[in-house]
Amino acid sequence: xxxxxxxxxxxxxxxxxxxxxxxxxxxxxxxxxxxxxxxxxxxxxxxxxxxxxxxxxxxxxxxxxxxxxxxxxxxxxxxxxxxxxxxxxxxxxxxxxxxxxxxxxxxxxxxxxxxxxxxxxxxxxxxxxxxxxxxxxxxxxxxxxxxxxxxxxxxxxxxxxxxxxxxxxxxxxxxxxxxxxxxxxxxxxxxxxxxxxxxxxxxxxxxxxxxxxxxxxxxxxxxxxxxxxxxxxxxxx
Amino acid sequence: xxxxxxxxxxxxxxxxxxxxxxxxxxxxxxxxxxxxxxxxxxxxxxxxxxxxxxxxxxxxxxxxxxxxxxxxxxxxxxxxxxxxxxxxxxxxxxxxxxxxxxxxxxxxxxxxxxxxxxxxxxxxxxxxxxxxxxxxxxxxxxxxxxxxxxxxxxxxxxxxxxxxxxxxxxxxxxxxxxxxxxxxxxxxxxxxxxxxxxxxxxxxxxxxxxxxxxxxxxxxxxxxxxxxxxxxxxxxxxxxxxxxxxxxxxxxxxxxxxxxxxxxxxxxxxxxxxxxxxxxxxxxxxxxxxxxxxxxxxxxxxxxxxxxxxxxxxxxxxxxxxxx
Numbered sequence: 001x002x003x004x005x006x007x008x009x010x011x012x013x014x015x016x017x018x019x020x021x022x023x024x025x026x027x028x029x030x031x032x033x034x035x036x037x038x039x040x041x042x043x044x045x046x047x048x049x050x051x052x053x054x055x056x057x058x059x060x061x062x063x064x065x066x067x068x069x070x071x072x073x074x075x076x077x078x079x080x081x082x083x084x085x086x087x088x089x090x091x092x093x094x095x096x097x098x099x100x101x102x103x104x105x106x107x108x109x110x111x112x113x114x115x116x117x118x119x120x121x122x123x124x125x126x127x128x129x130x131x132x133x134x135x136x137x138x139x140x141x142x143x144x145x146x147x148x149x150x151x152x153x154x155x156x157x158x159x160x161x162x163x164x165x166x167x168x169x170x171x172x173x174x175x176x177x178x179x180x181x182x183x184x185x186x187x188x189x190x191x192x193x194x195x196x197x198x199x200x201x202x203x204x205x206x207x208x209x210x211x212x213x214x215x216x217x218x219x220x221x222x223x224x225x226x227x228x229x230x231x232x233x234x235x236x237x
Numbered sequence: 238x239x240x241x242x243x244x245x246x247x248x249x250x251x252x253x254x255x256x257x258x259x260x261x262x263x264x265x266x267x268x269x270x271x272x273x274x275x276x277x278x279x280x281x282x283x284x285x286x287x288x289x290x291x292x293x294x295x296x297x298x299x300x301x302x303x304x305x306x307x308x309x310x311x312x313x314x315x316x317x318x319x320x321x322x323x324x325x326x327x328x329x330x331x332x333x334x335x336x337x338x339x340x341x342x343x344x345x346x347x348x349x350x351x352x353x354x355x356x357x358x359x360x361x362x363x364x365x366x367x368x369x370x371x372x373x374x375x376x377x378x379x380x381x382x383x384x385x386x387x388x389x390x391x392x393x394x395x396x397x398x399x400x401x402x403x404x405x406x407x408x409x410x411x412x413x414x415x416x417x418x419x420x421x422x423x424x425x426x427x428x429x430x431x432x433x434x435x436x437x438x439x440x441x442x443x444x445x446x447x448x449x450x451x452x453x454x455x456x457x458x459x460x461x462x463x464x465x466x467x468x469x470x471x472x473x474x475x476x477x478x479x480x481x482x483x484x485x486x487x488x489x490x491x492x493x494x495x496x497x498x499x500x501x502x503x504x505x506x507x508x509x510x511x512x513x514x515x516x517x518x519x520x521x522x523x524x525x526x527x528x529x530x531x532x533x534x535x536x537x538x539x540x541x542x543x544x545x546x547x548x549x550x551x552x553x554x555x556x557x558x559x560x561x
Contacts, residue, residue: 051438077440089435091428102428105421106440150439 002065004029004158004189005050005081010059012049019045021213022059027158032180032190034200034221036234037210043193044086046210047162051076051083063158078106080157086166088147092136096127096146099135103153112155120149123182141172148179152188159183161192165199177203197234201225250404254397263396269509270403271465274410276493276501278457279486281417281450284495286343286430290483291332291350292458294357295325297478299459300466301361301368304376307390309367314391318463325459326452328353333451337444342433354483361474373473376466391467399468406464407502410457414498417450426450481528488535494545503547 003026013019019042027033035043048054050061052073061068063079071079082103091099100120104113121128124145130138135146144164151159164180165173173196180203184190194200201207201221209217209230217224224230257263279292302321306312312320332353336346361368368374379390386393393399417423425446428436437443466472475481485508493504508531515527542549 053434053437072442073437074440074442077438083438085435085438089432091431091435093431094427098424102424102436102439102441105425105428109440154439 003027004031004064005191006062007046007050008060008062010046010049010056010061012045012054012056014045014054018057019213020049023210023213023215024059025208025215025218027189027191029157029189030187031206032184032192032204034192034194034204034207035210036194036197036200036207036224036230037216038234039195040212041210042213043195043210044162045213047083047086047160047193050160051081077154077156078108080155081160082151082154082156082158083160084144084147084151084162084164086162088140088143090135090143090147090150093134095132096135096138097131099146099150100127100153103150106154109154113153116153116155120152123152123186124149124179139172140168141175144168144172144176145179148183152183156188158189158191161190161194163193163195165194165196173199197230198225247404247408251401254400260396263400265509265513267396267399267403267468268465269505270400270407271461271468272489272509273502273505274403274407274464275458275461276486276490276504277407277410277414278454278461280490280495280501281414281454281457283487283490285426285450287447287451288347288487289350289454290347290480290487291353292454292486293354293478293480293483294328294350295455295458296462296465296482297354297357297361297474298325298328299462300472300477301374302459303463304374304466304472305367308374308377313389314463314467315389318460321463322456322459325455328357329451329455330448333448334444337447337451340433351480351483354478354480358474358478358480361478369473371474373471373476375471378470392470403464403468406460411498411502413453413457417453418498422446422449485531488531488538490545491535491543492538492545494548494551496544497547497551500545500547504545507546 005027007023007025010023011018011020023046025035035046037043045054049056050068052068052071063081066079068076091102094102097117100117101113104110104116109116126142127145127149130142135143138146148161148164164176168176177199180190180192184203190204192200192204201224204221206220207218207224208215209224217227217229253266254263275296279289282289299318299321302324303314303317306317306320307314332349335341336349341349362370376390376392379387379392380394385395386398425436425441428439428441429443429446433443462477465477489504489508490501491504492507493502494500511530512527515530519526538545544552
């Protein structure tokens with residue numbers, strides 16, 4: 001079975017600084033996969049490489065069997081890869097609904113705008129209440145919902161989430177992970193990059209541990225949660 | 238409603254030359270319309286965070302290409318104007334593409350454009366044998382033997398003709414602004430100006446969107462420069478291609494209102510009243526007093542009224558009924 005997203009020996013970085021070394025991982029259709037690891041492990045760089053915001057130095061990234069090497073950044077979404085960026089990156093001075101409209105910016109998504117808007121509002125009723133509010137004026141948790149909603153507006157095959165819990169109050173973090181479960185239940189294939197190891201491992205099927213730019217361990221969420229190494233270093237028990 | 242108001246306003250403006258015989262007023266109105274058009278062109282970029290200090294370069298290219306082709310080769314401005322616009326667009330792409338491709342944004346982009354104006358000005362001065370250097374240049378007159386106009390040379394001694402040309406030009410500028418405002422381009426550019434990476438990730442071709450808006454803006458400015466040269470029948474690097482001109486555009490648009498359709502036009506009225514008022518009131522005794530005042534006011538506008546005069550007024554009007 002061929003994976004939906006496949007990274008083979010990917011190395012990448014910024015200028016002369018290398019952030020990823022020989023990263024190999026895959027995400028199958030229907031799965032939820034996490035990449036966990038501490039600050040500075042290269043998790044965000046990994047997602048930036050997948051969404052072509054930076055170029056890989058060596059190795060290859062393929063989506064549905066097609067190499068992304070020559071794909072331009074704005075075409076990534078057309079393939080069905082949608083990203084919820086770190087710190088949400090909403091358009092702060094656009095309203096919630098305008099942000100969602102931008103999520104359906106690409107040609108193929110425009111005719112389905114109204115239908116998907118209803119779908120997002122059904123998933124996040126709070127967004128419907130706030131639809132005329134400037135996105136930048138909402139709370140962190142609401143902004144995260146809006147960012148996820150925006151990513152869903154393109155009707156993605158694979159949803160990439162970059163640190164969805166970062167910078168949020170603990171009680172909100174809990175609700176964000178509840179949202180993750182909801183989105184999984186909708187049948188989306190999801191890849192999450194996250195520092196909150198204990199929480200994220202309860203949501204996903206499999207995970208990779210990334211440390212200083214290299215994959216150090218991988219396995220099912222249950223296996224990793226049970227492993228001594230992860231227990232000591234990340235779960236803090 | 239808006240459509241009807243526009244038709245009435247345009248009709249009233251079109252009647253001005255019939256009602257007003259003062260050449261001075263006509264002259265002021267012509268320059269006002271040409272500047273309003275150029276400022277509108279500048280604001281296409283400015284409103285989306287692409288602050289350019291380089292539009293003097295585009296204006297200078299438009300004005301000089303037309304005049305030089307006419308004087309040296311006898312090529313009619315009808316051909317010279319498109320060529321001037323084409324050269325301005327080529328320069329815009331040459332500067333814009335690398336900036337946008339390599340994510341040079343904000344202050345850094347502004348600095349690149351600042352250099353552009355100086356480069357163009359220096360070239361005009363360095364080629365003084367052909368361009369007349371800092372003394373400027375006059376298009377060779379085609380109005381010989383009592384002729385009052387020449388279609389080939391786009392020259393005319395009757396100011397009313399230029400008034401109507403400038404009026405049409407300004408209306409087209411407003412129309413372009415509106416077309417862009419109602420297009421997906423506006424959404425794309427707004428998104429880019431607020432979060433560039435996120436815009437790319439939702440499928441906006443960032444480089445192309447910025448380049449398109451830059452090309453339109455540069456072409457408009459070059460056209461405005463050419464029209465200015467044809468009307469004034471005299472251009473020099475200080476008046477069409479200097480840093481001063483570039484700064485004047487930035488100031489006028491910020492003062493008038495960068496984010497509203499008629500903001501740049503209000504900016505043109507404001508700066509013109511200021512310059513003419515100072516000229517009439519104080520005369521030319523104090524050198525570059527107007528620039529000093531511009532500078533001071535720019536600081537004040539940016540701090541206290543970043544949306545400009547018209548932007549502030551419209552905001553007040555929107556807030557008014559609710560408060561009452």
